[in-house]
Amino acid sequence: MATQTYTGSCHCGEVRFEVDLDLEAGSGKCNCSICRKTRNWSASVKPDAFRLLSEPSATTDYFRNGMVHWPFCRTCGVRPYGHGDIPEAGGPFYAVQLACLDIADDILAAVPVRYANGRDNDWWHEPSEVEKRFL
Ligand SMILES: [Zn+2]
Numbered sequence: 554m555a556t557q558t559y560t561g562s563c564h565c566g567e568v569r570f571e572v573d574l575d576l577e578a579g580s581g582k583c584n585c586s587i588c589r590k591t592r593n594w595s596a597s598v599k600p601d602a603f604r605l606l607s608e609p610s611a612t613t614d615y616f617r618n619g620m621v622h623w624p625f626c627r628t629c630g631v632r633p634y635g636h637g638d639i640p641e642a643g644g645p646f647y648a649v650q651l652a653c654l655d656i657a658d659d660i661l662a663a664v665p666v667r668y669a670n671g672r673d674n675d676w677w678h679e680p681s682e683v684e685k686r687f688l
Pocket residue numbers: 563564565566567568626627628629630631
């Protein structure tokens with residue numbers, strides 16, 4: 554699988570985007586406070602691979618830890634993507650929610666998942682097997 558362009562949206566469709574993504578490059582789940590509560594399952598790309606197709610005003614930004622913006626739809630509350638700049642993780646990025654892509658389940662099921670212990674800032678180790686079930 555090479556890089557392909559996918560579309561995605563929130564639940565109501567007010568927020569729409571397009572992303573150039575290589576799904577074989579993998580995806581991530583994390584146990585930090587926001588990722589766990591939102592069951593964040595995302596894939597990251599450089600900013601030029603992400604294109605917002607809807608009005609920025611369709612979202613409200615959630616920017617609490619000073620690192621990652623988590624905009625969410627003003628109408629339905631779904632959070633289809635995030636973006637930030639973390640030098641330790643390669644600089645500026647966009648992270649799209651795989652669950653928000655217009656994509657077949659069998660393709661999603663084949664995407665490799667990398668788990669991270671973000672809760673303890675220990676990004677290169679996985680949470681326990683039990684905890685992974687909640688992510
Ligand atoms: Zn919406």
